[in-house]
Amino acid sequence: MGLYQTSLRKKETMAKYYRANRDTILAKRTKVKTTNEQRIYYNRNADPQKIQARNYINNRVASGKIVREPCVDCGESRVEAHHHNGYEQEHWGDVTWLCRDHHSLIHRKYG
Numbered sequence: 001m002g003l004y005q006t007s008l009r010k011k012e013t014m015a016k017y018y019r020a021n022r023d024t025i026l027a028k029r030t031k032v033k034t035t036n037e038q039r040i041y042y043n044r045n046a047d048p049q050k051i052q053a054r055n056y057i058n059n060r061v062a063s064g065k066i067v068r069e070p071c072v073d074c075g076e077s078r079v080e081a082h083h084h085n086g087y088e089q090e091h092w093g094d095v096t097w098l099c100r101d102h103h104s105l106i107h108r109k110y111g
Ligand SMILES: [Zn+2]
Pocket: 081, 082, 083, 103, 107
């Protein structure tokens, strides 16, 4: 049997397989496509620099290099780090401590 015939037979087998499992194959394809779209959607919304900036502060706090301070607006002790200079790497350490309420307030006001 020549090489040509072998590959032809392979092709036939593939076609047969595809016909028999068409629904499964198509269902799989659709599933993968949806997953990719969801991942892109997720990445677009979660600003990676924002996450890194937040992780940076969490690590600094965990290692004791910086200490959480009470909310600058109301003195509430449960605070979140607000990156007032933005999320670029050079500003990762520039934070204002704000309680959840005042933090969301400032973002509603200034974005
Ligand atoms: Zn903030």
